[in-house]
Amino acid sequence: MSGSKCRVCKEPAIIDLPRHNANFCAEHLLQLCRRQVEKAIKDHDMLAPDDRVLVAVSGGKDSLAVWDILVDLGYHADGLYVGLGIGEYSDTSYEHTQAFAAERGLSLQVIDLRAEYGYDVPTAAKVTRRVPCSACGLSKRHLFDRAALDGGYDVVVTGHNLDDEAAVLFGNTLRWDVEYLSRQYPVLPARHGFPKKVKPLMRLTEREMAAWCIVRGIDYQVEECPMAIGNKHLAYKDALNAIERQSPGSKASFYLEFVDKMAPILADRSQAATGDLHRCAICGSPTTGDECAFCRLRERVGGHDPVPVELVLHGKARRAYLAGRQGAEG
Amino acid sequence: MLVRLRQPKREVTIDGARTVNQLLDELDMNRESFLVIRNGTLVPGDGRLDDDDTIEIRPVVSGG
Ligand code: SF4
Ligand SMILES: [Zn+2]
Ligand SMILES: [Zn+2]
Secondary structure (H helix, E strand, O other): OOOOEOOOOOOEOOEEEHHHOEEEOHHHHHHHHHHHHHHHHHHOOOOOOOOEEEEEEOOOHHHHHHHHHHHHOOOEEEEEEEEOOOHHHHHHHHHHHHHHHHHHOOOEEEEEHHHHHOOOHHHHHHHHOOOHHHHHHHHHHHHHHHHHHHOOOOEEEOOOOHHHHHHHHHHHHHOOOHHHHHHOOOEEOOEOOEOEEEOOOOOOOHHHHHHHHHHHOOOOOOOOOOOOOOOHHHHHHHHHHHHHHHOOOHHHHHHHHHHHHHHHHHHHHHHHOOOOOEEOOOOOOEEOOOOOHHHHHHHHHOOOOOOOHHHHOOHHHHHHHHHHHHHHHO | OEEEEOOOOEEEEOOOOEEHHHHHHHOOOOHHHEEEEEOOEEOOOOOEEOOOOEEEEEEOOOOO
């Protein structure tokens, strides 16, 4: 069988991690992941031991892994899942999330956009004529913020990993978007009625998170959101992975050295950028206008008949989606 | 060997034993973007895959 041995215990390895120039067995892969999360939490004051933590879960590998790791490390962490109404993708994402929570006896709160607010992501995209991710991101941010404050949580955890953050950094750097660069930090402190938000997976790659789930027997949503196919974020990730293949460790140094060296230099700029905030006339959330962006979106798109996913997909994403459905039927 | 692929789900058959890294290189798949699973267990880059194996090549990159 395989020749490679675990760096720690010399038993047969199950994974090679070129950026650590080493191989690991299942047990020591898990140990490495736990330690990286502990280091992120400690270095950036992400969580206190008795914090009440709300994890934003999607049913994908990263959010289920971060929930699993935090519970494993002894944190009190509940989950919140938002039903986005993106066809079969959302249905199976919900099933994975629900099964994960039930098997472990964890507390999961569910908010369904269509049932509770009268719209879903494809419909919002069609009516506003904007990309689906725009209405989706806005809705998720608002609902996680609200649920955290209403539920008395100290902090919201998201599953953003090293690859996600490196890809965002790459995009911001290609445009030298100083405003976005100054805000790209793994911790967002609580402010003006917004909860504290943290990214404990900032030191772990996507490949490591998928491996965590496989080793831990977590059955997650492997299929991609149909809206994401062909987007820029994926193109940046591919570019970074091509560099990583040639020069292991590049992604980690690109992002982690940014956080250490550049973020402090840029921090002054982001403080200056906080505008005048007051309460939304409808929901009471902090906003710069009379009504918050979520309430404006809801008023505009709520109550429309549901729009099927394929009607808001274009180009490569549409072809991939239709091919996938044919495969599933045939 | 029978190779299961995802995004979207499909299957291909490939003849002859080889290592995980050889297989990924032949399929022009970046090692950083995939994991190989056999019987629910991960197989490392130099792990040998045999002709009668059924494996999954799982993409790990997500765009959300
Ligand atoms: S890819 Fe876009 S539409 Fe899909 S879940 Fe992510 S943000 Fe929402
Ligand atoms: Zn070991
Ligand atoms: Zn509002």
